[in-house]
Amino acid sequence: MFGKRKNTGTANWQDEQTRFKVIFDSLEDGVILIDAEQTIQLINPAAATICGWKIDEATGVSVTAVVKLVTNKGEPIAADANPFEKLFKDGQNLHDEQLFLLSRDNKQLSISFSLSPLVSGEQTPSAAVAIIRDVSQRRAQEQQRADFISTASHEMRTPVAAIEGYLALALNDKVSTVDERARGYLEKAHSSTQHLGKLFQDLLTSAKAEDGRLVSHPGVIEIGSYLEQVTSDLRFAAEKKGLAVDFSVGNNSIVNKRKAMTEKIVKPLYYVYADPDRLREVITNLFDNAVKYTDEGKITIGLTGDNQVVQCSVSDTGPGIPADDLPHLFQKFYRVDNSTTRTIGGTGLGLFICKKIIELYNGRIWVESELGKGSSFYINLPRLTNQQATDLQQRSETATVLQPVEPLDQELKT
Ligand code: ADP
Numbered sequence: 001m002f003g004k005r006k007n008t009g010t011a012n013w014q015d016e017q018t019r020f021k022v023i024f025d026s027l028e029d030g031v032i033l034i035d036a037e038q039t040i041q042l043i044n045p046a047a048a049t050i051c052g053w054k055i056d057e058a059t060g061v062s063v064t065a066v067v068k069l070v071t072n073k074g075e076p077i078a079a080d081a082n083p084f085e086k087l088f089k090d091g092q093n094l095h096d097e098q099l100f101l102l103s104r105d106n107k108q109l110s111i112s113f114s115l116s117p118l119v120s121g122e123q124t125p126s127a128a129v130a131i132i133r134d135v136s137q138r139r140a141q142e143q144q145r146a147d148f149i150s151t152a153s154h155e156m157r158t159p160v161a162a163i164e165g166y167l168a169l170a171l172n173d174k175v176s177t178v179d180e181r182a183r184g185y186l187e188k189a190h191s192s193t194q195h196l197g198k199l200f201q202d203l204l205t206s207a208k209a210e211d212g213r214l215v216s217h218p219g220v221i222e223i224g225s226y227l228e229q230v231t232s233d234l235r236f237a238a239e240k241k242g243l244a245v246d247f248s249v250g251n252n253s254i255v256n257k258r259k260a261m262t263e264k265i266v267k268p269l270y271y272v273y274a275d276p277d278r279l280r281e282v283i284t285n286l287f288d289n290a291v292k293y294t295d296e297g298k299i300t301i302g303l304t305g306d307n308q309v310v311q312c313s314v315s316d317t318g319p320g321i322p323a324d325d326l327p328h329l330f331q332k333f334y335r336v337d338n339s340t341t342r343t344i345g346g347t348g349l350g351l352f353i354c355k356k357i358i359e360l361y362n363g364r365i366w367v368e369s370e371l372g373k374g375s376s377f378y379i380n381l382p383r384l385t386n387q388q389a390t391d392l393q394q395r396s397e398t399a400t401v402l403q404p405v406e407p408l409d410q411e412l413k414t
Contacts, residue, residue: 052104209356244298294318
């Protein structure tokens with residue numbers, strides 16, 4: 001870093017101020033020191049360049065005039081969301097990788113931004129440090145990559161669907177005659193094509209999930225009856241493999257119908273606000289995994305909750321997941337590397353997509369598992385009170401009368 005600065009002349013390297021200035025000026029990240037009046041006390045060259053100001057012009061000026069934080073549409077962020085206000089009002093610090101800044105020459109930059117009180121622990125800090133990094137180039141590259149994946153997987157889905165259709169015709173006794181050996185080859189080709197189709201579909205969905213283009217039409221869902229319906233739609237796949245399916249609410253297994261009939265069980269109403277089609281994708285994926293990875297025993301779909309959250313779960317009596325793999329399971333393309341996953345097809349994208357969907361509704365998804373004992377996947381979603389559910393339902397009914405409902409997104413139909 002100091003290679004080009006041989007001719008330091010009379011600079012006194014023992015002097016703390018000189019050392020600080022050299023480091024401060026050569027930092028690649030923008031650093032700004034702000035006082036309690038939200039005025040810039042110090043600004044380094046990197047920060048000045050990002051904001052499009054000269055150092056001497058910016059010094060002494062209100063930080064909000066220099067660091068203009070805007071929404072992704074270039075509009076100024078709301079006053080109550082202003083991080084400088086928040087920090088000096090109640091000491092709240094901030095780290096955000098996805099903010100936007102409008103420079104003095106009206107260029108919109110993607111920035112990574114963090115703001116911390118200079119002395120932590122104070123209720124109302126007397127000074128703060130903002131660190132700004134221009135990540136516009138990285139964002140543009142990420143966007144290009146995501147666009148490429150989206151376009152490529154979209155374009156490839158069509159021919160793959162055609163190949164799959166023709167292979168299905170070739171395997172259909174009513175329209176084709178093939179000998180036994182050819183049938184074996186065609187079956188393998190058919191299942192590989194199905195896998196490829198699923199991979200393209202998952203790639204498309206995960207690219208959309210990553211750049212916030214996942215279509216969602218949220219509404220009020222009563223999870224009890226909703227899950228019961230989803231379970232009855234899914235149970236066939238499990239029973240075909242000889243696995244039992246149980247649906248349990250709270251601690252009462254309502255599979256035990258006789259008990260339910262003789263004792264009056266009052267089922268609580270669990271309302272959440274989510275898109276029922278998206279939520280079905282999540283439950284179906286967890287259920288399909290449970291069926292895929294479990295050889296014998298049962299799959300339990302559970303529902304419980306308290307005043308704040310509704311908790312759904314899908315548990316199985318399968319092989320379980322090694323502890324080392326658990327923290328990585330929701331990452332893109334992550335598959336546990338063992339003999340089971342090598343023989344069972346999968347894309348490693350299902351749980352990543354599930355996580356993105358659940359996060360759309362401010363929920364949380366996680367897994368608990370013990371080798372040899374099975375796995376349980378849990379979803380927590382914020383619970384609506386009965387009153388909130390009724391109000392939201394009424395509001396959406398009024399909106400539907402005033403405004404026709406948008407057609408269901410194509411992607412949900414495919
Ligand atoms: P895949 O298409 O591979 O199933 P997922 O993202 O849905 O992708 O799951 C990631 C990995 O997590 C799987 O490859 C598997 O190793 C592991 N996994 C998921 N669900 C289960 C389960 N119920 N039992 C055991 N392992 C599981």
